[in-house]
Amino acid sequence: xxxxxxxxxxxxxxxxxxxxxxxxxxxxxxxxxxxxxxxxxxxxxxxxxxxxxxxxxxxxxxxxxxxxxxxxxxxxxxxxxxxxxxxxxxxxxxxxxxxxxxxxxxxxxxxxxxxxxxxxxxxxxxxxxxxxxxxxxxxxxxxxxxxx
Amino acid sequence: xxxxxxxxxxxxxxxxxxxxxxxxxxxxxxxxxxxxxxxxxxxxxxxxxxxxxxxxxxxxxxxxxxxxxxxxxxxxxxxxxxxxxxxxxxxxxxxxxx
Numbered sequence: 001x002x003x004x005x006x007x008x009x010x011x012x013x014x015x016x017x018x019x020x021x022x023x024x025x026x027x028x029x030x031x032x033x034x035x036x037x038x039x040x041x042x043x044x045x046x047x048x049x050x051x052x053x054x055x056x057x058x059x060x061x062x063x064x065x066x067x068x069x070x071x072x073x074x075x076x077x078x079x080x081x082x083x084x085x086x087x088x089x090x091x092x093x094x095x096x097x098x099x100x101x102x103x104x105x106x107x108x109x110x111x112x113x114x115x116x117x118x119x120x121x122x123x124x125x126x127x128x129x130x131x132x133x134x135x136x137x138x139x140x141x142x143x144x145x146x147x148x
Numbered sequence: 149x150x151x152x153x154x155x156x157x158x159x160x161x162x163x164x165x166x167x168x169x170x171x172x173x174x175x176x177x178x179x180x181x182x183x184x185x186x187x188x189x190x191x192x193x194x195x196x197x198x199x200x201x202x203x204x205x206x207x208x209x210x211x212x213x214x215x216x217x218x219x220x221x222x223x224x225x226x227x228x229x230x231x232x233x234x235x236x237x238x239x240x241x242x243x244x245x246x
Contacts, residue, residue, distance in 0.1 A: 012168055012169055013169065015167060015168055015169050016167075016169065019165075019167070037193075037225055038192055040194065040196075041194075041196045041229070042166060043198045044167055044198075045194075045196055045197060048198065049167050052225065087182070092233075094233055094234030094237075095234055095237065096234075097238065098204075098207060098208065098211060098238040098239075101204060101208075101238060103201055103204055103205060104197075104201065106197040106200060106201075106233050107196070107197040107198075109232075109233070110197055110232060110233065113232045
């Protein structure tokens with residue numbers, strides 16, 4: 001298992017820091033480049049949700065962990081804000097016409113499309129969102145479970 | 149890094165990462181382009197929901213002016229994001245290989 005962790009302020013300007021953290025983890029672990037953007041997207045969506053909806057005040061910290069285990073990668077985003085489960089947000093109508101399309105609401109929907117599993121927990125007065133996806137090849141662990 | 153500029157044939161050219169920190173830059177630029185129609189995504193490497201929002205707002209705006217966006221040269225990964233979001237139903241988008 002490989003795990004790395006970073007902590008940034010709950011501020012949109014910190015997004016490039018998180019992206020760089022993920023990219024550095026990706027190349028150091030030798031993970032398949034084609035899969036990287038899905039995790040970058042998931043991280044951006046969840047982080048921006050915390051920035052826009054989940055933080056009581058500027059300067060609140062957001063912790064991001066990346067865990068590579070058994071051929072799968074888990075992204076975990078935690079913060080101290082009030083309880084906020086983004087998975088309860090209503091799903092967007094992706095078949096709506098241009099006139100009916102609402103601006104926003106797509107982030108969590110896209111994360112669900114990109115990841116194999118997404119779950120929210122309230123743990124010790126913290127919001128914790130875990131996103132996991134199996135990597136097709138090139139993961140560091142030889143113990144890749146069968147099936148996709 | 150994200151870049152947006154006018155191309156030689158009057159199209160808008162985007163390159164790099166259109167992440168949440170760059171959306172205002174993109175929208176401000178697009179709002180200044182007269183007769184906006186074609187946007188070349190050939191060098192756009194990354195987009196997420198906030199980036200999609202730029203295209204939705206712009207499509208709504210130009211539709212009100214009687215025209216529609218045409219997004220060209222999207223790489224498969226970018227095209228997939230538009231498709232997952234159902235944006236291929238409301239914005240004309242074509243792939244680089246199409």
